[in-house]
Amino acid sequence: MTPLPVTRALFDDVMVPNYAPADVVPVRGEGSRLWDQEGRDYIDFAGGIAVTVLGHAHPKLVAALTEQAQKLWHVSNVLVNEPALKLARRLCELTFAERVFFANSGAEANEAALKLARKYAADHAGPDKREIIAFNQSFHGRTLFTVTVGGQPKYTEGFGPLPPGIAHVPFNDLNAFAAAISERTCAVIVEPVQGEGGVTGATPEFLQGVRELCDRHRALLIFDEVQCGNGRTGHLYAYMGYGVTPDILTTAKGLGGGFPISAMLTTATIAASLAAGSHGTTYGGNPLACAVAGAALELLADPGLLAGVRRKHDLFMDGLRQINGRFGIFRDLRGQGLLLGCELIEPWRGRSREFIKAALDQGLLVLVAGPDVIRLAPSLIVPDELIQEGLRRFERAIANLAAPSVPVDEELAHAAR
Numbered sequence: 255m256t257p258l259p260v261t262r263a264l265f266d267d268v269m270v271p272n273y274a275p276a277d278v279v280p281v282r283g284e285g286s287r288l289w290d291q292e293g294r295d296y297i298d299f300a301g302g303i304a305v306t307v308l309g310h311a312h313p314k315l316v317a318a319l320t321e322q323a324q325k326l327w328h329v330s331n332v333l334v335n336e337p338a339l340k341l342a343r344r345l346c347e348l349t350f351a352e353r354v355f356f357a358n359s360g361a362e363a364n365e366a367a368l369k370l371a372r373k374y375a376a377d378h379a380g381p382d383k384r385e386i387i388a389f390n391q392s393f394h395g396r397t398l399f400t401v402t403v404g405g406q407p408k409y410t411e412g413f414g415p416l417p418p419g420i421a422h423v424p425f426n427d428l429n430a431f432a433a434a435i436s437e438r439t440c441a442v443i444v445e446p447v448q449g450e451g452g453v454t455g456a457t458p459e460f461l462q463g464v465r466e467l468c469d470r471h472r473a474l475l476i477f478d479e480v481q482c483g484n485g486r487t488g489h490l491y492a493y494m495g496y497g498v499t500p501d502i503l504t505t506a507k508g509l510g511g512g513f514p515i516s517a518m519l520t521t522a523t524i525a526a527s528l529a530a531g532s533h534g535t536t537y538g539g540n541p542l543a544c545a546v547a548g549a550a551l552e553l554l555a556d557p558g559l560l561a562g563v564r565r566k567h568d569l570f571m572d573g574l575r576q577i578n579g580r581f582g583i584f585r586d587l588r589g590q591g592l593l594l595g596c597e598l599i600e601p602w603r604g605r606s607r608e609f610i611k612a613a614l615d616q617g618l619l620v621l622v623a624g625p626d627v628i629r630l631a632p633s634l635i636v637p638d639e640l641i642q643e644g645l646r647r648f649e650r651a652i653a654n655l656a657a658p659s660v661p662v663d664e665e666l667a668h669a670a671r
């Protein structure tokens with residue numbers, strides 16, 4: 255077999271076409287910068303989809319991984335291992351949790367949470383308490399159960415028959431929720447800040463109201479903090495900023511800073527329903543993943559880092575407002591901490607993906623959250639200078655796409671040619 259050059263074109267020849275990756279092939283990363291095969295640099299405001307919370311190749315994470323790699327990679331759940339127990343203990347110390355279950359992805363953590371909620375109801379209530387309530391536009395993963403619970407019908411098309419007993423109601427609409435919840439409801443799952451659905455935060459009154467109604471109807475409240483957890487909002491977990499505590503919390507993306515790991519956190523009473531043999535996963539609690547996540551969690555729990563996230567939020571918002579003052583293409587700039595959404599006005603609605611390409615051309619990585627929103631999810635320790643430089647690149651990208659509504663300076667005029 256002749257070795258082919260490793261280019262984006264190879265993707266089409268050897269990969270299932272479920273993704274639509276850009277042409278760039280990154281080969282190295284450091285902090286908030288990436289370099290491609292040609293040595294071109296990119297400022298990373300995408301963070302591997304809100305994952306690389308501590309940037310690329312953070313020395314403390316590299317050290318934790320390489321140290322553990324010399325010692326022990328995998329033993330399975332037939333045995334305990336030190337990194338997993340230490341990480342679980344830290345998560346319990348730092349949150350409401352008393353028990354932890356480890357898995358490898360956000361979907362798996364949510365799958366565990368939803369199964370636990372059903373099992374808990376089976377153990378403590380009659381056979382009629384099976385229903386799960388979720389919210390429109392929510393995203394909870396791609397397994398058949400979690401994708402059905404998610405509130406975006408386009409992701410379940412063609413995959414039926416779907417698991418039953420799942421209802422959807424509008425997000426941030428407490429009246430609609432109050433009308434939907436009943437004694438048949440066993441669990442409610444909500445993202446405190448919807449990520450994929452458009453970077454939309456729950457209102458505090460909504461989350462508070464959901465909590466109260468869950469208590470009244472003895473339904474478990476699950477917070478999906480796969481995206482908004484791990485310092486992303488400027489709080490270690492978003493629930494802490496809201497002051498509303500869930501019964502089960504799921505976390506993934508940022509937890510390993512780029513190493514695959516997820517966790518489901520809950521109380522001892524609820525956890526008891528997952529008795530030995532009732533649920534599991536081969537790699538959950540893998541020593542490599544837990545060693546990296548343990549190092550990441552120590553950095554993320556630092557109040558100084560979290561205050562930095564809130565300060566950097568303001569830097570981003572100021573810069574984005576200035577860009578909008580010039581081009582007037584955003585109808586809303588929103589988000590919490592370093593999860594930011596720029597919602598496009600007409601005639602740009604439906605065209606968010608064009609901005610990914612335009613940004614790449616300027617050496618910048620950004621994300622979208624649906625067709626109308628450009629999403630930024632940089633490292634939580636992105637240096638201020640790189641925020642400024644990245645925003646300059648973003649502005650040039652926008653200048654290339656949109657005719658400016660007011661005269662632009664030399665540099666922008668140059669970039670637009």
Ligand SMILES: *Cc1c(COP(=O)(O)O)cnc(C)c1O
Nearest residue numbers: 359360361393394395449480481
């Ligand atoms: C990304 C995401 C998931 C799914 O995580 P995977 O690791 O892709 O399975 C679930 N919930 C939310 C809120 C997410 O953002």
